[in-house]
Amino acid sequence: MDLALLRTFVTVHRAGSFTRAAALLGLSQPAVTSQIRTLERQLGRPLFLRQARGVTPTTIGDELAHKAAPHLDALVEIAEAGLNEESSLRTLHLAGPPEFTAERALPALTALSGRDSQRHALRASFGNAEEVLEGLAAGHHDLAITTARPRGSLLTATPLCDEEHVLVAGERWADRIGPGGSRRRPPLPLDNLPVVEVHESLPFVSRYWTAVFDARPAASGTVIVPDLRAVLACVISGAGLAVLPRYLCAAALERGAVVALLDPAVPPLRTYFLAARTGTLAMPHIARAHEWLLRAAADWA
Structure with missing residues (x-):
């Protein structure tokens, strides 16, 4: 069986x-179609079901991808590394949400680099859950940190850690609410405060309101910035309230730059997963990084 056909097949399956x-692949669409048809003729079975938007693998297609993908990834790794004195250098490609990756994952992995006797390089990219899982499946990343558990057999995921969310505001806004004001149901005092968020849909505030108050927030976003670190900076400057991961605002809480408006008995949590393509954890540099992140996450309380 032609390895080029298998490579095209696995790429279609992932994409x-x-x-x-x-x-x-840097090919034309007719060339890809022709290669898949050739492989299907060789196997005597259809590998994909053609649909209006893309393709869906058949049972045979899923089985073939599950068996072939890890071996093709290993061959690509060998080809990219080369067979010379530089072959010990491996590059780990990591993707994840910008704040969590920058504040937690990258410091942990750079610490590993300092201790690791085998040389390796690190490349990081940022994106939302859908983007990083899509890039992982397409082979652009080796590991992905995501808040969505991937589906299917080509990707495996391990729970990494839970992230506690905290409702915070600057001190002057907390004073306006008054003692116990944030515990009212529905949370009327909070509805009068400006909201700082990462998106117009208020994903963090809406999740918090649903979990704690069993209601939707009545307020709309006053300041929208697509980075939680920028959200924290705006809250510190007095822009309004926000829902932030505790790890990100812990220092600001400790020094009094922001105030926690509520201390619910069961704080809202969000789970992060560490995902990889099935079979790639057999590669030493990916396995070391995977293990190191899991070990580091044990202290990310």
């Missing part, structure tokens, strides 16, 4: 469409 696979 979910011939068009996207063609872009990843």
